[in-house]
Amino acid sequence: MGPFLLRWLLSFWVKATVLPKGEKWLASLKNQKVCYVTFSDACSKQIVLEQTCKNLGLPLPSNGIEVESAVESEALFSLESLKERKADPAPARLARLIDVAQSSNDDILIVPVSIFWGRGPRKSDGFWSSLFTDEGVKSNLLSRALSILFNGRTTLLRFGDPVSLKQLNAGKPSVPYTTRKLTRVLRVHFARTRLITIGPDQLSPKKIAEDLLKTQIVQQAIQREIKRKKLSKNEAEKQAKAYAIEIAAVINIRAAMVLEKVLGWLWNKLYDGIVLHHFARVERLSRKHQIIYVPSHQSHMDYLVLSYTLYTRGLAVPHVAAGINLNIPIAGPWIRRCGAFFLRRTFKGNVLYGSVFEAYMGYLANRGTAVEYFVEGGRSRTGRKLKAKPGLLAMSVRSYLRDHKRSVVFIPVNFAYEKLVEGETYVNELSGKPKKSESVMGVLRSFKALKDHFGQVHVNFGSPIYLDKLIEAERPQWRREDCADNKELVNAVVSKLGTQIMSGINEATHVNCVGLLAMALLNTPEQSMSEADLMTQLDLYLALLDAAPYSKDVTRIELNAKEIIAYGEEFGIVKRGVGESGERLYVEGSDAVLMTYFRNNIVHLFVLPSFVACCFLSHQSLKKKQVVHWFRLVYPFLKDELSMHWTNRQITYTANKVIACLVDQGLINQSADTFSVNKSHHQTIGFLSRGVLLSLERFYLTVLLLKKNGVGHFTRFELEKTCGETAQRLSELNGLNSPEFFDKVLFKGFIEMLYNQGIIWLNDNRKLMYGEVLDSIVDDAGLVMSQQVRKNVHGLVEA
Incomplete structure (x- = not known):
């Protein structure tokens, strides 16, 4: 096929999305001496690159490079040749450019360019997958043509960060050394770019199940099943395979592409836009680490919004841990093909299932697959962050302790909605109505939300949490030991990790x-x-x-x-x-x-x-x-309830x-080192105080009920129930239109913290005991609460 005809066909058929976006990036390359580098020398990709540069106003590869007396006919080279079927460890054109840059005052920028026909991960087994391989040893003219035919409309072209040859030559190294070094760096860059953009090669569900069965943790669980349930080995392995297939995600890029279109249409109907904050750190970290996204869980829209935004910005779809309750007809198989892997609500009493699931988590980590799960376990009905559940975190920690070839980074994610699709449901549940289970009819009924307007959604990526640093803080020599079964270490790391994740989510508000x-x-x-x-x-x-x-x-x-x-x-x-x-x-x-x-x-x-x-x-x-x-004095209680980090x-x-x-706002007057309220702003100070007042009232009410009824009167459950009922009466007395004020979960958390701090404890009859510390808490809380509030709480407790 002649170059002209091929160029015409590609311009007609190929539709490329270019990353990164933004005028600042474009300006950094314009009017510069630029040489592009691609992984392979496929003619089709070079034509697409040429057209893209022309559209963006960037230096064209076909224009070549001229630096003083040196001239290169093309500003482009490749690391591998499809014709010769071998890699050139030190491309000749790169060596000449490095040599010229050493002796010239002009700088040359080397810009790596990754071009992907479609976004589907390669199937690592099977005949049909080889027909769509556009790079590597299986690539041939037919496979490249089929790849363009089926995936050309979803082509992704990603420019990498430019490398300055002037800076690279700063230490005057030899040309051969610099060439080999830069070639290695470029190869690593292309491999990492492919991993973060498309994800690792994908095995079939049957092959995944077979690989999971070979792991030590699953083999040990199978032996336990054989002894405990008197099963044959074949029966136990068959059950383990069934669990693996029930759990595993099966990425189907066609399903993901359809979902992208559906979600793009849906977001336009529901929202005024999705805005990302601190996304650059995600792109940077994903090149060297396995990323585990740990978002706040406020809505069923959370994982759709996050997966959609990551995919549309050039990152691979993360594998999302979804409750088995979402594996319902129609929706379940679809979201599985879009990256969801399913877990049961409890693993209790099923050692084999838990082992298979943990082995699957390790499988994803070893392959560098981005993972997303909600550590709160369920959606918050009040807007406050829930406590982190240890289950999935413990599996991630143990998997990393077993095999830590690839480092793991947790990224907290905070969603900020202006209106919730489930808002009415949350109010009903807080008011005492039972939670409705997911169903096909429930999904269909949710379509009525399309008539409403839900404003903007902001997705804020928090500061990364490095798992290896957390483990090292607990056990500096952990890399030299087998620590996966060290329960004390795992529990300590999981506890700190959960706390840091929840406070990290709040830091990214x-x-x-x-x-x-x-x-x-x-x-x-x-x-x-x-x-x-x-x-x-x-x-x-x-x-x-x-x-x-x-x-x-x-x-x-x-x-x-x-x-x-x-x-x-x-x-x-x-x-x-x-x-x-x-x-x-x-x-x-x-x-x-x-x-x-x-x-x-x-x-x-x-x-x-x-x-x-x-x-x-x-x-x-x-x-x-x-x-x-x-x-x-009160910060430990507030820190525990609100997941604060100070x-x-x-x-x-x-x-x-x-x-x-x-003071600057005029609300408080300052005289030397003494401060007082500006009387003209007394109302403003009063309104400001109410932000923390409800929490202080809950604390005060709890300790007052304990003190009033004396030691040995309440069990923990009885105290939680009494606190909730008394708070509801206090809410009605004060005209508070806030069901979360008397939410038993908040009282449970505060009582649990008092217990963990040793302020209260249980006697032999499981009744709560306390000492002098509780009296000081009552006195301290009274110092910062108005007389009217103390009177109201005391009145209800006395009643």
Whole structure:
């Protein structure tokens, strides 16, 4: 086929997506001396590269390179030749360019380019897979033609980071040495780029099951099954294979492509856009590590949003751990083909199933497959982050201890929605209605959501957590030992890992308009404010976010208070009406319950400012040291409930920033080292204080109930139940439209923390005991709570 005809056919058929995107990247290559490098010298890929460079206004490979007297006819070379069937370890053209760059003042940029016909992983077994291999030893003219025919419309072209030959030659190394070194670097680059873009080669489910059966952990489990259940070896292996096939994902790129189109259409219907924050760190880390995405779990949309955004930005679809309850007709097989692997809700009593699942986790890790799972175990119904469950984390840790050839990095991910598809369901469940199980009819009924508008979704990638560093902190010599069965080590690492993941998710919070409006309006007695007061409150929150940020990964909307209010009205969550005191902005009763969810998404960002406000409401004047001391007393409880990350040093530093900001905003007056509330801003301080007040009331109520009823009165369950019922009465007394205030899960967590800290303990009859420390907690909590709040709580406890 002539070059002209081939060029015409490719221009007609091939549709290439180019990465990375952005003017900044394009500008870095324009007007530079650039030489491109591809993995193979396939003519079709060189033609696509030439056309892409022409479309983007980049230097063309066909124009060659001219540096002083040296001239190269083409600004392009390849590492492998399809014609000669051998690799050139030191391409001649690269050597000449390096030689020229050493003796010239001009720089030459080497830009690696990876071109993929489609995004499907190669099948490593089977005849048909070899027909679509466009690179490597199995590649031939027919296979490349078929690959272009079937996948040309979904071609991906990814430019790598340019390598400066001037910088590479800075130490004046020999040309042969530099050529070999750069060639090796480029080969590693192409291999890693293929892995992060497409994923590893894929085995058939039958072959995966066979490989899992060969692992030591599964073989040991099979022997246990044979002894305990008196099975034959064949029966036990057959059961293990069935478990493996039940669990394993089977990536089908056609299904993923269809889902991408469906989700693209769906997001346009539901959302105003999906915005990513700190995505560059994901691309960087994925080249050297196995990535485990550990997102907050707020909605069934979470894994769809994350997988979609990663795929559309050039990364391989992660394998997502999904509950077996989602393996329902129609939807189950589809999401399995898009990367879901299924797990049962409990492994208890089934050692063989647990071993097969753990072996599968190790299989994914060894192949460098990106994995995604939700450590909370279920979706949060309140907007607060749940405690990390140890199950999957422990499997990941043990798998890494067994085989740590490829390092593992956990990336916390925080989703910020402006409206939840499941919002109404959550309110019903918090109000006591039973949770509905997933079904085909439930999926069909969810389509009514297409009529609604759900605003923007922000996906914020948090700071990475390196598993090897966590293990090394617990056991420095772990690499020289067999630690996979060391329960003490695994439990210690899993506990710290779970805590860091949940605090990392909160560190990567995005603050949107709905969250800020919820913080401001729900902190008022009647969920309404004048526009001027609301603007004052929003300005204060924005100032605190800028002056005393919770962490470096927190992001926020770039709107001012007036624009936030306008957005809230347009979105329909804020209404405008006329009351006795004039025009008011308010939230309707039903919307107020839903908005507590979004307030709870960001409440941890304002815990310290809110606590400072509480202190100044209870005392006319205070010194900074007193405020910091009191916060340190209650911080362990707040840290446990809200998954906070501050150390003692950070508390002091941030408290200084918060108080300085409140002074700058005119809310607090400073006289020497003493601070007092500006009386004209007493209301603003009161509204600010309510952000942490509900948590303090829960703590105060729990310890007061314990103290009032005496030692040996409650079991843990009885105390949880009594706290929930009393909090519900307190909520009704105070007119709180917030079901999560009396959520038994929050009381359970606080009671568990008191137990773990040794503040309370059990006697021989499983009844709760306590000592003098509990009395000091009651006294400390009373120092920062207003007299009215203490009176209300005491009244209910006495009743």
